[in-house]
Amino acid sequence: MDFKSEVALLLSNATGLTRDAVYSAIEIPPQRELGDYAFPCFLLSKTLRKAPPVIAKELSADPALTAEWIEKVQAAGGYVNIYIDHGQFSKVILTDLLSKGRDFGKTDEGAGKTVIVEYSSPNIAKPFHVGHAFTTVLGHSLSRIYETLGYKVVRMNHLGDYGTQFGKLITAFRLWGDETALRETPIKELLRIYVKFHEEEKIHPELTQDARDNFKRLESGAEEETALWSAFRELSLKEFAIIYDRLGVQFDNYNGESFYSDRIPAVVDMLTSKGLLIDSEGAKVVMLDEYKAPPCIILKSDGTTIYASRDIASVLYRWDTYHFYKNIYVVGSPQALHFKQVFSVLDKAGYECARDCVHVGFGLVKFADMKFSTREGNIVVLDDLLNESIAKTYEIIKANALTRNTEISEEEIRDISVKVGIGSVIYTYVKSGRERDIIFSWEEMLDFEGDTAAYLIYTYARTRSILRKAADLGIVSAAAGEDCLSLLSSEDEYEVARLICDFPDAIKKAQNSNEPFMVARQTSQIARAFNRFYNNSSILSGTDEHQKRARLGLCEAVCTVISIGTNLLGISVVERM
RNA sequence: GCGCUCGUAGCUCAGGGGAUAGAGCGACCGCCUCCUAAGCGGUAGGCCGACGGUUCAAUUCCGCCCGGGCGCACCA
DSSP states (O other): OOOHHHHHHHHHHOOOHHHHHHHHHHOSSGGGGGEEEEOOHHHHHHHHTSSSSHHHHHHHHOOOOOOOOOEEEEEEEEEEEEOOHHHHHHHHHHHHHHHHGGTOOOOOOOTTTTEEEEEEOBBTOOOOBBBHHHHHHHHHHHHHHHHTTTOOOEEEOOOOOSSSSHHHHHHHHHHHHHHHHHHSSHHHHHHHHHHHHHHHHOOOOOHHHHHHHHHHHTTTTTTHHHHHHHHEEEEEEEHHHHHHHHHHHSBBBBBHHHHTTTHHHHHHHHHHHOOEEEEEEEEEOOOGGTOOOOOOEEEOSSSBHHHHHHHHHHHHHHHHHHOSSSSEEEGGGGHHHHHHHHHHHHHHOOOGGGGEEEEEOOOOOOEEOOOOOOTTTTBBBBHHHHHHHHHHHHHHHHHHHHTTTTOOOHHHHHHHHHHHHHHHHHHHHHOOOOTOOOOOOOOHTTOOOOSSSHHHHHHHHHHHHHHHHHHTOOOOOOOOGGGGGGGGSSSHHHHHHHHHHHHHHHHHHHHHHOOOOHHHHHHHHHHHHHHHHHSSSSSOOOEEEEEEHHHHHHHHHHHHHOOOOOOOOTTTOOSSS
């Protein structure tokens, strides 16, 4: 039973408005004292030609607005405030959750639809930095959110694995490469020779031509060059795999730029045959004035292709292969124009699927007083960030275990540190709207009392601890549908139930706007409400058996929701901390 | 110059036509003989960047301006 839509039904009967119209007009009052649902009467004042407060008064006395779960209906200014029976509300929502368990929030609204999520997409032979982590974390979370709503998700890692830099790498490796180093620390070695190439190039300009020739040979499939390129790619990928493993991320395929390169000529042919390709300053472009965008370059003046052409090829390939419902690109906001151009070109060429392509942008990653021994330039490598976070988390947990004198093994402390340390980094990426720049600050992200992963994980561990204790005491949690659940009618208990009730909706909103933070926010609100309840009420030490079992049921419900929420964000929880 | 985006509490961020604008951090004051005090409560703190417009109602929508960020053809 959905209380809001039941309220809408009653109001619809009383007012003559459609149920949908009422449903969308219903508000949640700003103060608890004002009831649980409110209907603003302003929109009726014109047709009824009465003042809103008058309408509210009349409506609140309407016999149509009665039900056994409605406590009272009260007019307040231009609003009709509806007070529902909190115990019954709690029982209904907890019954729903307890019967579904980890499936709570799942729907099949996406059944039969395929969503492609392109994310992560690092460059081969380059370090994986904190910007890559942003797309990786977002894309991973979005994938899980879509899956929860029944969509089939294809996770694509569009690797930067092609282009003239590979000619340079081949040249450089033949001159200065170290086989052993390449195998041990591939990216470090590749970066080393890449940097050396650029230094040497200044003194020996002939290297540039050699690199170009190598890339040309690679493009035409020459055996030696292809073998080297392939080795660079595979070894880099092996190193990325370690990072993905740490983040708990996986992909369905790694079709990068190289994969699409031989599909570009078809794009050029298609655009040519449709008469969209125009000569401009030596390059071939598609004009996009009607889309209020600058021309999109398809072929450079030297006749070679450019990233826009590759992205167009990839959309067409994906459409042919998956007939996607949505094709999502989790790529930094600065590339907004590029995607607008790519999608516009496809739209202009008559491809309807262009409208189902969406660029999900995100902001910059910044640091507040963090000292990193940055290896190259001012990029921060993700591994360094994770290691540092884990180390600092370890110190905090270790210190706390000592002061609290808990018996906890060194091994377990290490395990908790890894999960909380990595979770803290992930949470920083998903705690606010993705378009915002984010700032890493140890003080903030590792504050165990703030809006952080640690707080969330701690709350989860706390619910687990209570559930374990209850099992020891032989107290059985209330099951779905049990009447004792309606004992959960206090302010604190109702607040938790209400927030849990909104959780599935938060997942849908997150999907709709491609904003994982909506799940993060709802989850953290539930955790906070639970801690308030925990602080004010004793769960296991009461005298009323029914109440104990009901409260334990609430505890179990919160445990389940936090576990679902953190899982959707890609954060791991621990049994105790 | 054009385009996109943002401007809300000291800081980091939610909200998004409607009833007294919220949360976390920080500051101040409190709460453990009791299930994890890594918790909780309270207080202080806002002309929601400025000005106009639409509306019964604007922090929210529209316009203009100011300020920050980003992007504007052969890199990705």
